[in-house]
Amino acid sequence: MSIFDDFNEDAPGDKVVRLADTRTSSRHGTPPDSQTEQIAGAALPRPSASDIAHEPGSGQERRRKLVELRQAAHSELLDTFNLSALMQFSEDEIKSEIGNVLHGLLPKTAVALSRSERDQLITELYYEVMGLGPLEVLLKDDTVSDILINGPEQVMVERFGIIEETDVQFQSESHLRRIVQKILAGTGRRLDESVPYVDARLPEGSRLNAVISPIALDGTLVSIRKRRREQLSLEQIEFNGTLDARMAAYLRAAVASRLNIVVSGGTGSGKSTMLNALSAFIGKRERILTIEDTAELDLQLKHVGRMESRPPNVEGKGAVTQRDCLRNALRMRPDRIIVGETRGEEVIDMLQAMNTGHNGSMTTIHANSARDATLRIENMIAMAGIEIPLAALRRQIASAMHVIIHVERLQDGARKVMSIQEVIGCEGDVLTMQELFYFNQEDITPEGRVEGRFVSVGVPSFFVEHFRRWNVGLPDTIFSEAGT
Numbered sequence: 001m002s003i004f005d006d007f008n009e010d011a012p013g014d015k016v017v018r019l020a021d022t023r024t025s026s027r028h029g030t031p032p033d034s035q036t037e038q039i040a041g042a043a044l045p046r047p048s049a050s051d052i053a054h055e056p057g058s059g060q061e062r063r064r065k066l067v068e069l070r071q072a073a074h075s076e077l078l079d080t081f082n083l084s085a086l087m088q089f090s091e092d093e094i095k096s097e098i099g100n101v102l103h104g105l106l107p108k109t110a111v112a113l114s115r116s117e118r119d120q121l122i123t124e125l126y127y128e129v130m131g132l133g134p135l136e137v138l139l140k141d142d143t144v145s146d147i148l149i150n151g152p153e154q155v156m157v158e159r160f161g162i163i164e165e166t167d168v169q170f171q172s173e174s175h176l177r178r179i180v181q182k183i184l185a186g187t188g189r190r191l192d193e194s195v196p197y198v199d200a201r202l203p204e205g206s207r208l209n210a211v212i213s214p215i216a217l218d219g220t221l222v223s224i225r226k227r228r229r230e231q232l233s234l235e236q237i238e239f240n241g242t243l244d245a246r247m248a249a250y251l252r253a254a255v256a257s258r259l260n261i262v263v264s265g266g267t268g269s270g271k272s273t274m275l276n277a278l279s280a281f282i283g284k285r286e287r288i289l290t291i292e293d294t295a296e297l298d299l300q301l302k303h304v305g306r307m308e309s310r311p312p313n314v315e316g317k318g319a320v321t322q323r324d325c326l327r328n329a330l331r332m333r334p335d336r337i338i339v340g341e342t343r344g345e346e347v348i349d350m351l352q353a354m355n356t357g358h359n360g361s362m363t364t365i366h367a368n369s370a371r372d373a374t375l376r377i378e379n380m381i382a383m384a385g386i387e388i389p390l391a392a393l394r395r396q397i398a399s400a401m402h403v404i405i406h407v408e409r410l411q412d413g414a415r416k417v418m419s420i421q422e423v424i425g426c427e428g429d430v431l432t433m434q435e436l437f438y439f440n441q442e443d444i445t446p447e448g449r450v451e452g453r454f455v456s457v458g459v460p461s462f463f464v465e466h467f468r469r470w471n472v473g474l475p476d477t478i479f480s481e482a483g484t
Contacts, residue, residue: 066121073101073125098125133179134168135224139206145226146268151219152176158268161413176220180210190314201294201308231298234277242270242407243417244454246478247437250420250461251405255281257470258336258360259402259463264373269407270415271364272296272340278362282336286360289332291325292340305332322346326353339363345384347377354400370404370421374431377401391429398426402463404433410441410450417454424462434459436479456480 099122132139138147138157146158152170156163170176184191187200197211205227212220232240238248254261255278263271279299282288289305290297297306307329312319322339323346329337330353337353339346342363354361367373374397381393388396406419420437436459441452460479467473 069121073098073121095122098122132183133175134170135179138166138168139224139226142229147222147224147226149176149220149222151216151221153219161268161409161415173219176222177212180208180212180220180222183208184210189311199294199311201296205296205298207294207296225296227296227298228273231276231300232273233280233300237274237277240415242415244437246456247417247420247454249474249478250436251278251403252281253467253470253472253474254403254463255279255360256283256472257463257467259466260354260359260400261362261403261405262373262401263362263364263405263407264367264370265364265407266366266368266409269409271407273415274405274407274417275338275340275362275364276300279338282360286335287333288336288338289329289334290338290340291322291329291346293322293343295340297338297340299338305329305334323349326350329353330356330358334358336360336362341365342377342380344380347380348384348386351377351396351400355396367406370406370419370435371433373404373406374401374423374433391426394429394431395426398423398431411444412449414450416452422462434462436461 099118134155135147138144138155141157143159144157145160146163148156148158148163150156152173152175155166155168155170157166158164170179180191183202184198184200186203189198189200191198191210191212193212193214196213196215197209199207199209201207202224207225207227208222210220210222234248234251237243238245243251261278263274265271276298277300279288279297279301282299282301284302287303287305288299288301289307290299291307291309293309295306295308307325309322309325310318310320322344326337326339326346326349330349335358337350337358338361339350340363342350342365350361350363365373365376367376374394377397378390378393381388401423404419404421404423405417406421407415408418409415416439417437418439419435421433421435423431423433425432435457437454437456439452440455441450443451445451456479458480460476461467461474464474
């Protein structure tokens with residue numbers, strides 16, 4: 001009995017026949033459909049010649065035959081399958097037909113496959129034809145939060161805050177480019193020599209950034225930030241050790257009483273995750289508008305209007321910036337405005353919104369500390385060409401911003417709320433801030449794990465009376481206890 005005989009037992013006979021009928025043979029004059037043409041060049045990843053050359057004796061010969069079998073099967077599938085028609089069949093049915101194709105090619109390659117090798121090969125071929133090739137396994141892995149590609153031969157991933165290398169490879173630079181273009185096909189974004197970089201949101205919410213030559217010198221650079229299937233709540237973030245119960249209680253009160261909040265931190269520090277978690281404490285009757293360059297926020301609310309900026313078209317026209325979206329949002333009767341990330345001249349309108357009745361607005365900003373976040377805002381306003389006296393600018397910042405939450409990713413990959421500070425006003429041209437809580441790093445274990453504790457400074461909140469007016473008063477003990 002052949003190793004592929006069980007495929008016909010798994011699927012009903014009529015379905016196998018119907019699936020076989022979806023083939024279109026170019027040998028009989030039937031042209032391949034557009035989908036086939038789009039990925040016809042996407043050869044399977046395979047070992048390099050040097051890898052094969054270093055395998056001794058029969059092992060090297062078997063590896064060569066496996067490579068030939070993969071290539072022949074992939075070519076046969078692209079040559080004969082009508083991909084549009086295949087969309088109506090299940091994954092198991094398509095894999096069954098791929099098994100039949102392999103079965104027909106085995107005599108030509110004279111290679112024996114174990115059941116596990118056969119299943120793996122069928123899965124790889126399925127991903128190449130119907131999915132995203134080598135990336136499919138990583139995209140389906142829930143432990144992977146980021147996929148980082150440095151050319152076709154180096155694919156890194158981030159798991160639990162730690163970056164590690166994988167054994168996934170692309171066959172060539174052109175293979176990697178074709179996979180990226182396939183990902184971008186449904187996003188409306190372009191990537192070519194005239195526009196050698198792209199930032200796009202995938203249908204399931206993941207975020208992709210890609211850079212090709214002439215900017216990328218050693219091969220295409222790709223980063224994919226995967227979207228969590230379930231957003232973390234503030235309780236889960238607390239359970240993970242990102243902050244303690246007193247800090248969580250303070251942040252709940254700050255959001256519920258509509259203080260303006262800025263979350264600062266570096267790349268991958270958890271700013272968007274924190275913003276999503278805080279959104280759970282916004283009143284259910286409030287109208288929220290979100291503005292982002294690439295939509296990542298998944299607020300835990302129903303009454304949310306989402307807007308996304310748009311890059312220029314091929315002619316360099318039609319761009320819609322975050323500032324354009326923000327100005328329009330002010331006319332849409334929002335109770336709060338949430339800007340996914342403030343990085344340019346939209347900071348001016350963000351401050352105006354916070355100062356003109358849209359209390360409770362929130363944003364994130366790249367910065368190395370809470371104090372540095374205020375300096376970055378000053379720099380962004382200066383780069384926008386707005387001439388305003390420094391003292392007046394800082395008074396406006398003090399009036400607009402109430403709470404700054406600074407988050408970091410530590411050496412061991414753990415994310416921590418390093419500081420929570422309040423902006424309480426200006427003394428002359430000096431912005432006055434007070435710290436309420438911070439993370440005190442005490443040691444690093446031999447295994448590299450950071451140890452420390454969250455500390456309350458012992459100073460009561462500047463907004464205690466504000467909390468009471470909103471009926472969200474906090475016990476004084478959360479500001480006075482020594483910490484955990």
